[in-house]
Amino acid sequence: MNNQKQQKPTLTGQRFKTRKRDEKERFDPTQFQESIVQGLNQTGSDLEAVAKFLDASGAKLDYRRYAETLFDILVAGGMLAPGGSISDDLTRTEFCLFTAQEDLETMQAYAQVFNKLIRRYKYLEKGFEEEIKKLLLFLKGFTESERNKLAMLTGILLANGNISAAVIGSLFNENVVKEGVSAAFAVKLFKSWIYERDINAVAVALRKVSMDNRLMELFPANKRSCEHFSKYFTDAGLKELSDFARNQEAIGSRKELQKELQEMMARGDNFKDIIAYVREEMKKTSISEQLMIGIVWSSVMSCVEWNKKEELVCEQSIKHLKQYSPLLKAFTSQGASEIILLVKIQEYCYDNIHFMKAFQKIVVLLYKADVLSEEAILKWYTEAHVAKGKSVFLEQMKKFVEWLKHAEEESESEEEEEN
Numbered sequence: 001m002n003n004q005k006q007q008k009p010t011l012t013g014q015r016f017k018t019r020k021r022d023e024k025e026r027f028d029p030t031q032f033q034e035s036i037v038q039g040l041n042q043t044g045s046d047l048e049a050v051a052k053f054l055d056a057s058g059a060k061l062d063y064r065r066y067a068e069t070l071f072d073i074l075v076a077g078g079m080l081a082p083g084g085s086i087s088d089d090l091t092r093t094e095f096c097l098f099t100a101q102e103d104l105e106t107m108q109a110y111a112q113v114f115n116k117l118i119r120r121y122k123y124l125e126k127g128f129e130e131e132i133k134k135l136l137l138f139l140k141g142f143t144e145s146e147r148n149k150l151a152m153l154t155g156i157l158l159a160n161g162n163i164s165a166a167v168i169g170s171l172f173n174e175n176v177v178k179e180g181v182s183a184a185f186a187v188k189l190f191k192s193w194i195y196e197r198d199i200n201a202v203a204v205a206l207r208k209v210s211m212d213n214r215l216m217e218l219f220p221a222n223k224r225s226c227e228h229f230s231k232y233f234t235d236a237g238l239k240e241l242s243d244f245a246r247n248q249e250a251i252g253s254r255k256e257l258q259k260e261l262q263e264m265m266a267r268g269d270n271f272k273d274i275i276a277y278v279r280e281e282m283k284k285t286s287i288s289e290q291l292m293i294g295i296v297w298s299s300v301m302s303c304v305e306w307n308k309k310e311e312l313v314c315e316q317s318i319k320h321l322k323q324y325s326p327l328l329k330a331f332t333s334q335g336a337s338e339i340i341l342l343v344k345i346q347e348y349c350y351d352n353i354h355f356m357k358a359f360q361k362i363v364v365l366l367y368k369a370d371v372l373s374e375e376a377i378l379k380w381y382t383e384a385h386v387a388k389g390k391s392v393f394l395e396q397m398k399k400f401v402e403w404l405k406h407a408e409e410e411s412e413s414e415e416e417e418e419n
Helices: 030-043 047-057 067-076 104-120 124-137 144-160 165-172 174-196 199-208 226-235 239-267 271-285 289-302 310-329 335-351 353-368 374-384 390-418
Strands: none
Touching: 030 047, 030 067, 047 104, 067 124, 104 124, 104 144, 104 174, 124 144, 124 165, 124 174, 144 165, 144 174, 165 174, 165 199, 174 199, 174 226, 174 239, 199 239, 226 239, 239 271, 239 289, 271 289, 271 310, 289 310, 289 335, 310 353, 335 353, 335 374, 335 390, 353 374, 353 390, 374 390
16 A cells, blocks of 8 residues: 555646626727717707606616716717817717707706706716816816806706815816916806805805815916905906905904914013004904904913813913903904903803803903903993803893992092082
8 A cells, every 4th residue: 555645636727717797897988878879869959858868778878887978978979088079989969068058047957957867876976076077177178168058057066966066176277277267167157056046055065165265276376366356256247256255365364363363472472562463464454453352362262271170260261361451452442342352251251161150250350451441341231242141141240230330420420519
C-alpha cells in the first residue's frame, strides 16, 4: 500500500464562461433615444399627450438608466454633448422646450409635464436636479431664446418645489458668470419664481441652502458690489430682489461688526478705541444708533462666561455691566436707543432663565450709570415693553417705577415753588 500522500490535481489556464445575467449591460442610449424621439414626434406639441406618452413609456423603457438622455431630449430635442451642443449623429425631435414658444404660460405647461413625470417616477427626482445643474453650466452653448425659456422653466420648478435652490450654484461658475450670462439668466429665473410665489418664499428657499448671501457671485469680481447688484436688478424690474440682497449684506456687515467688537473686548482694548471703531463703522455702513445699541448689548453679554447658578449670575452681571456701562452710554444718546436697550435687556433676561431675577437690578444699575433715563424707563413700563416675561418684569420694576414717579412729582413741585 502506497502511504505517500497524492498531490491534488490543479486546474491551470482554465477560463470560466460568465453567465449572461452577470454580464454588465453596455451603456447605449441610441435605442432609448430613438424610442423617445419617435414618441415625441407622434405627440407633437400636445403637452397632455406628451405627459401620457412619458407616463406609459416608463413601464417599457429604462428611465432609471437613461434619465440624463431623457431630460436632454425633453429640453433640447436630443442628447447634449459637453458645452451644450446636440449630437448630430443621433435622431432628434423638434418638439422640445427649446423649440417651444417663449412665454410664461407655455413654460408653466412644460413644468407640468416634468412635474407629472417625476411624481410618477420618484426615482427621477435626483437625476432631474442634476440635469438642471448641468444645463445651467452649458448656458453659453445655448441661444438667448433657449436660455430665456430654460430660465423661466427653472423659476417655475423652484416655485413648485420640484428642484432645490441649490441648483443656482451652477450660475456662479466663472465660465457662465463672465459676459453677463448668469445675471441675465437670473433676471428671467427670479421673475418667474417671484411671479409664481413671492420674495419671502424665495428668501426662505435661498436661506435653506445657504444661497442667500451668494447672489453677488452672479457678477464678475470687479462688479460684485451691492450698488451694482441693486441697480442691475432694479432696472430689470426686480426691486424686491435688490432690496433682499441689500438687507442680506447689511445683516452680514452687522455680524462681522459684532464679531470684531467681541474680539476687541476679549483683547481688553480700551473703550475709547472701541467707541471710535464702532462710530466709524456706523458711518460706513449707515447703521443707526438704535441698531447699534442692540449689537453692542449682544457683544457685551457674549464676551463673558456666565455662572450657571441663578444666585451668582445676578452679582456677576452687575459687576460686568458696571464695567461696560460707558460703552453702552456712548450709544444711547437718543431716547429711542434707550427704549431699544430696555427691550433687549428684557428679551435677554427672558431667553436666559438664570437672568430672570436680575432684570430690575440691571435696569437700576444702568439708570445710576446714566445709560437709561427715567423717561425711557417709564415709557418702557407703560407702553414700550414686549410680551416676553412681561408680568414678571413689570412686577419687579413696580417699586422702582413708583419711586421714579414720586421723584418726578417732587421735582415738578420744587420747580413750581421756584417759579
